[in-house]
Every structure is written in C-alpha cells, then in structure tokens.
Amino acid sequence: xxxxxxxxxxxxxxxxxLHGMPTGAYNIRxxxxxxxxxxxxNIEIATKTDYPGIDIYVKPGAKNETVHIPVIVTASGMQDVxxxxxxxxxxxxxxxxxxxxxxxxxxxxxxxxxxxTFYLGKNSRVRxxxxxxxxxxxxxERVLNPTTNVEMEEGSVCEMEMIQLKGVTSTxxxxxxxxxxxxxxxxxxKLLTHDKQTATSNMKIELEGxxxxxxxxxxxxxxxxxxxxxxPLIIGKCECRGHVQCDAxxxxxxxxxxxxxxxxxxxxxxxxxxxxxxxxAGDQIVKLMTLGLSAEEAEKQIIDDFLS
Amino acid sequence: xxxxxxxCFSVEDAAKRNxxxxxxxxxxxxxxKFVVITGPNGGGKSTLAKLIMGVEKPTSGQIIFNGxxxxxxxxxxxxxxxxxxxxxxxxxxxxxxxRKLLSIAAKKxxxxxxxxxxxxxxxxxxxxxLHREVDKSLSGGELKRIEIATILAADPKLAIYxxxxxxxxxxxxDRLTETFRQIHDAKDGHSxxxxxxxxxxxxxxxxxxxxxxxxxxxxxxxxxMLPKLGYNRRTVTNPKCVMIPRDRSDC
Numbered sequence: 001x002x003x004x005x006x007x008x009x010x011x012x013x014x015x016x017x018l019h020g021m022p023t024g025a026y027n028i029r030x031x032x033x034x035x036x037x038x039x040x041x042n043i044e045i046a047t048k049t050d051y052p053g054i055d056i057y058v059k060p061g062a063k064n065e066t067v068h069i070p071v072i073v074t075a076s077g078m079q080d081v082x083x084x085x086x087x088x089x090x091x092x093x094x095x096x097x098x099x100x101x102x103x104x105x106x107x108x109x110x111x112x113x114x115x116x117t118f119y120l121g122k123n124s125r126v127r128x129x130x131x132x133x134x135x136x137x138x139x140x141e142r143v144l145n146p147t148t149n150v151e152m153e154e155g156s157v158c159e160m161e162m163i164q165l166k167g168v169t170s171t172x173x174x175x176x177x178x179x180x181x182x183x184x185x186x187x188x189x190k191l192l193t194h195d196k197q198t199a200t201s202n203m204k205i206e207l208e209g210x211x212x213x214x215x216x217x218x219x220x221x222x223x224x225x226x227x228x229x230x231x232p233l234i235i236g237k238c239e240c241r242g243h244v245q246c247d248a249x250x251x252x253x254x255x256x257x258x259x260x261x262x263x264x265x266x267x268x269x270x271x272x273x274x275x276x277x278x279x280x281a282g283d284q285i286v287k288l289m290t291l292g293l294s295a296e297e298a299e300k301q302i303i304d305d306f307l308s
Numbered sequence: 309x310x311x312x313x314x315x316c317f318s319v320e321d322a323a324k325r326n327x328x329x330x331x332x333x334x335x336x337x338x339x340x341k342f343v344v345i346t347g348p349n350g351g352g353k354s355t356l357a358k359l360i361m362g363v364e365k366p367t368s369g370q371i372i373f374n375g376x377x378x379x380x381x382x383x384x385x386x387x388x389x390x391x392x393x394x395x396x397x398x399x400x401x402x403x404x405x406x407r408k409l410l411s412i413a414a415k416k417x418x419x420x421x422x423x424x425x426x427x428x429x430x431x432x433x434x435x436x437x438l439h440r441e442v443d444k445s446l447s448g449g450e451l452k453r454i455e456i457a458t459i460l461a462a463d464p465k466l467a468i469y470x471x472x473x474x475x476x477x478x479x480x481x482d483r484l485t486e487t488f489r490q491i492h493d494a495k496d497g498h499s500x501x502x503x504x505x506x507x508x509x510x511x512x513x514x515x516x517x518x519x520x521x522x523x524x525x526x527x528x529x530x531x532x533m534l535p536k537l538g539y540n541r542r543t544v545t546n547p548k549c550v551m552i553p554r555d556r557s558d559c
Contacts, residue, residue: 219403247402283399286363289383290393291413291462301412305404 002028002036011072011101015131022097024066027054029082031075043067043094053083053115056096060089060121067096071114076106076140081113088156090121096128100144102168104136111143118149120156120183128160134167141169148175152183154209163190164199165307173201179240181209189218190307193226193254203232207240207269216244221303222254233261236269246275249306310337310360310466310499315369317355317522329355330366331522337466337499342492344513345503346537352522353503354396357468360501361393362386373466392464396471396503398455401442406454409442413461426457429487431480448475456484467491468501473509481508488512507539 004012004020008030012018021028021036025043028035032052037045042062046055056067073080088094104110120126134142144164152158164171177185185205193199205214214234222228234242246258262271280302288298317330330352337343345353358364360371362383371379378386401409410426411418424434430453440446442454452475459467473481485508491498492512502509510516516533518526526536 281399283395283397284401286383287395287399288412290361290363290387291458292384292387292415293412294382294384302401302404305408306402308403 005074007074007103008072011074011103011133011135012070014133014135015072015099015101016068016070016097018068018070022066022068024068025056026068027056029069029071029080031073031078032080035072040065042092045069048083048085051083052081053085056084056086058086058088058092058094058124060091062089062092062094065092065094067094069096069098071098071100071112073100073102073104073110073112076104076110076136076138077108078110078112080111081115083115084117086116086118086126088118088120088124088126091123092121093125094127096126097130098128099131099133100146101133102136102142102144104134104140104142105138107139109141109143111141111145113145113147115147116149118151118158120150120152120158122153123155124153125157126159128158130160130162132162132164132168132171134169136167142167143170144168145172146174148173150175150177150185152177152179152185152212154181155183156180157184159186159188161188161190163307165190165192166194168193168197168199170198171200173199175201175203175205177203177205177214179205179207179209179212179214182211183209184212185214187214187216189216189220191218191220191228192223192303192307193220193228194223195226196224197226198228199226200229201231205232205234205242207234207236207238207242210239210268212238212240214240214242216242216260218244218246218248218258219306220247220256221249221251221307222256223251225253227255228257230256230258230260230275233263234271234273235263235265236271237265239266239268240270242269242271244273246277247306248277249280249303250277251279309339309374310335311370311372312336312356312360313370313372315356315359315371316367317352317359317364318367328522330359333369333519333523335517335524335527337501339465339497339499340492340495341499341514342488342512343499343501343515343517344510345501345517345519346505346510347519347525351520353519354470355522356519357393357470357501357503360466360468361391363393387462387464390465392459392462392467394455394459394467394469394472396474398451400444400446400451404442405439406442406457407438409454409458410461413458414463418461422461426460427454429460429483430454430457431483432457449477449480452476453480453484460487463498465497466499466501468503470503471505472502473504473506485509485512510534510537510539
C-alpha cells in the first residue's frame with residue numbers, strides 16, 4: 001500500500017472527501033505516476049497503451065459500484081496530461097468520483113489537463129462528481145484544463161457535478177455531450193474564483209434522440225479581480241427538452257460574462273435558457289443579521305449555500 | 309422592556325425636501341405584552357419596526373431595550389440582545405434549505421423534530437419543506453410562514469412581526485393566531501409586537517397602538533381601543549373554540 005504524505009492526504013480529502021484509500025475500485029495518480037490501483041469483480045481499470053491514462057470498464061448490470069480516480073499534483077513545474085475513458089455497460093449503476101488537487105509550493109506553473117470520455121451503455125446510470133482544488137504558498141500558477149466528453153445511449157441517465165471552489169489560477173473547461181433516445185443528462189457546475197483567477201467554461205450538448213433531456217445548472221461566485229466566462233450551448237435536433245441556467249454572484253471588481261446559447265434544429269425541440277448576474281441582495285444580508293450574524297458572516301453563509 | 313423616546317426619522321423626497329416618516333414618537337412596550345400596532349398605510353408602522361430592529365437609523369431620538377441604549381447598535385447586536393423581526397416581504401436564498409435557515413435562527417444545528425415543531429406551528433408539513441430551498445420555488449404564503457418560523461426558532465424576547473397574515477390562507481391563519489396566542493399565554497417574559505390591520509390579530513392584543521402620520525395617534529387596552537377603531541369586540545375568544553382544520557400541519 002502506497003504511503004500518503006500529509007499534503008497528499010489533504011488534497012485527497014479536499015477533492016474526494018477521502019480519508020486514506022477508498023473502498024471499491026480506485027486509481028490514484030500522483031505527479032504523473034500511478035500511486036495505487038484497485039479493481040473489483042465488476043470494475044476493471046487498465047493502463048492505456050497509446051496515451052497516458054486509464055480505461056475503466058464497468059460490467060453490464062453492475063449495481064451500486066463506486067470508482068474513485070483522484071489526481072494529485074505536488075511537484076512545482078509539473079505538466080500532466082491524462083486521458084481517462086469510461087465504458088459503462090448496459091444497465092450498470094455507478095458513482096464515479098474524480099478530481100484534481102494541486103499543491104504548488106514553488107514558482108513554476110503546475111498544470112493538469114484531464115480528458116475524460118464516457119460511453120454510457122443502454123439504460124445505464126452514472127453519477128459523476130469532479131472537484132478541483134488548488135493550494136500552496138508558492139507563486140507558481142495552478143492550472144486545470146479539463147475536457148469531458150459524454151456519449152449516451154438510449155435510456156441512459158448521467159448526473160455530473162463539477163466543482164471548483166478555491167485556489168485554481170486558471171481553468172478552461174470544455175464539456176461535450178451527445179444524447180441518444182430518452183437519455184437524460186444533468187450538468188451542474190459550481191465555481192468560485194478569487195484574486196486574479198480566470199475561468200472559462202464551454203459546453204456543447206447535442207440532443208440527438210427523441211425524448212432526450214438535458215439540464216445545465218451553473219452557479220458561480222466571482223470575487224476580487226477574477227474573470228469568468230460561461231459559454232454553454234444546447235442543440236436540439238429532435239423531440240427533446242433542454243434547459244440552461246446560469247446564476248452568478250459578482251463581488252468587488254470581478255467580471256462575469258454569461259452567454260447561454262440554445263439552437264433548435266427541430267420544431268419539436270423545447271429549449272430554454274436563463275442567466276442572471278448580480279451582487280448579493282441586501283435583503284438577504286439584513287435578514288441574516290436580524291438572526292445575529294455579522295455582515296461578513298452573512299455574506300459567507302449566503303455564498304456557501306449558493307454553492308452548496 | 310422597550311422604550312422609544314422622541315424618535316424621528318426623515319428622508320429627502322425627489323425635490324430634496326425633508327419628509328418626516330416618524331415624527332417625535334414615544335412609546336413603551338412592557339415585558340409579557342402582546343401589542344398590535346395598527347393605522348393607515350404610509351403612517352410609519354413598518355419604518356418604526358425597522359428602526360427598532362436597526363434596519364433603518366433614526367434621525368434623532370433614543371431606543372432603549374432592557375436598560376441598554378441600542379440607538380446606534382448594529383442589527384446583529386440587537387438580535388443578540390433578544391430583538392427579532394419578521395419581514396413583511398421576506399428574502400429568498402438560493403441554495404439555502406429551510407432547515408439551514410431555521411438552524412441559523414436557532415443558532416444551533418436543529419434536529420428534524422425541532423424543525424418539525426416550528427414548521428407545524430405555522431401550518432407547514434416538515435417533511436415537505438425541511439429540504440426545500442428558500443428560493444423562488446416557494447409561494448409567497450409559504451415563504452411568509454417560513455419567515456415566521458425563523459422568529460419562532462430564534463425565540464427573541466421581543467418579536468416584531470410586520471403584517472404576518474399578509475399572503476397567508478385562511479386555514480394557516482387560524483394556526484398562526486393560535487401560535488401567537490400560545491406564546492403570549494406562556495407569560496415567560498416574551499413580548500410580541502405585531503403590525504396588522506387584521507381584526508382577529510387585533511383581537512389578541514393586550515394593547516393597541518394607532519400610528520398615523522409618524523406619531524402615536526392613540527393607544528390603550530384592547531377594550532378601550534376596539535370601539536375607537538370601529539371594530540366590534542369579539543365574543544368568541546376562547547382558544548379552545550378556535551377551529552384548527554386538519555390541514556397539512558397535521559402530517
């Protein structure tokens with residue numbers, strides 16, 4: 001069993017709520033190398049032979065299984081690119097917890113680019129949680145550029161929750177999905193940027209099968225002089241439903257740009273977008289102050305719940 | 309005890325003229341009292357409540373609560389001294405659950421059974437609302453009742469409710485008046501001030517204060533004031549006679 005340093009343990013806790021090694025299938029990657037791997041009867045994790053990364057095979061019909069694939073980067077100057085591909089068998093039901101934590105104590109840029117591709121078999125269900133977190137007393141940038149591709153077969157259901165709450169200098173996030181007949185995708189993105197951080201989120205969701213359904217929920221808080229850009233696009237090609245909702249709280253001198261897009265290529269497509277950007281409402285702070293919180297405590301509480 | 313001494317609050321109108329909202333108002337509210345403040349729209353009732361809570365700052369005058377001058381005290385310090393305020397138009401919070409808001413009010417993580425108690429006292433079924441977010445998915449009446457539940461959870465020595473009945477259906481209103489009556493009947497040092505025009509709430513009061521044009525136009529006991537306000541004294545005030553329908557509060 002690999003030994004975890006205190007920094008490793010802290011990062012694993014922040015991104016995957018792990019205390020030590022997880023149960024179920026897992027693959028822990030540290031500074032571009034495999035740290036520890038565990039397969040189960042229904043889940044096989046194999047090292048790719050063409051690119052750096054892993055293939056994860058979930059057997060058809062596997063139920064209540066979990067896969068943890070956290071990545072930690074602790075070496076300053078590390079440039080890590082990894083390709084992870086998930087093959088989810090028909091009727092399988094699985095929880096996948098991914099994420100990347102960077103601890104950069106040096107002055108060089110540390111970067112992790114994770115390219116995750118999901119193939120969801122017929123009637124399978126996936127819940128995917130991805131957390132990104134940066135920390136470190138060094139001046140080196142902490143960069144995370146994830147790409148997520150999802151292909152969903154008939155009747156499959158996918159819930160994706162992607163969270164980046166602290167310490168990432170810059171991120172460009174690309175999410176692409178294609179939904180087959182009756183497939184259902186829920187994409188929730190939660191983001192907090194501060195100082196001079198930048199974050200861009202591009203999404204392209206194509207609804208290709210009748211009865212497919214996507215809901216995109218983006219909640220973000222932009223503080224200090226940080227800049228956020230949201231660019232989600234839903235394309236409806238058939239009888240389908242799509243809803244994209246961007247909500248942002250802006251503070252200090254931050255900039256938030258939200259461009260939710262919908263494109264209907266069929267008269268049977270029902271697509272809705274909404275976007276709202278604004279400061280914390282004064283009546284929210286006053287209400288919490290009447291319950292005994294200081295203005296600062298009230299603000300923190302409101303943001304914590306907004307991103308919860 | 310709350311003492312309001314010569315309180316004034318004015319704002320500038322569009323033509324930069326001083327407009328007196330509260331004009332040299334003095335009032336005392338003793339412990340264990342149920343006081344209803346009533347009066348015409350625009351008379352200064354809600355402003356007075358906000359001045360007591362600290363949401364607005366007075367132009368002059370003094371507010372003393374249990375011997376402490378709170379005139380310049382921030383809102384949260386007043387809350388810690390035991391003043392609570394139920395807003396007429398409550399705030400909504402994206403992402404915050406009803407349970408979380410009640411826990412903030414109670415200043416502790418509330419077990420489900422305690423949340424259930426506060427919610428049932430405003431006629432809401434706990435299992436339906438505990439994990440709901442306090443956002444725009446709630447109707448105005450639901451939000452109002454949750455607002456009142458936060459004051460019950462905070463349990464202030466002096467609770468001020470600004471038109472608590474507004475937007476609330478008749479069945480829930482019965483439950484609510486019963487709750488106010490129970491708090492009052494406990495006689496454990498808690499005072500209730502309700503801004504209302506509703507006859508059945510006015511009927512619960514020990515004292516009624518009529519505010520008009522920023523001043524106390526009249527005040528006195530319920531029996532003295534009801535005829536002056538043009539209300540007939542109700543004959544059925546026994547709480548046991550109040551019908552509580554078998555609504556969702558029973559679940």
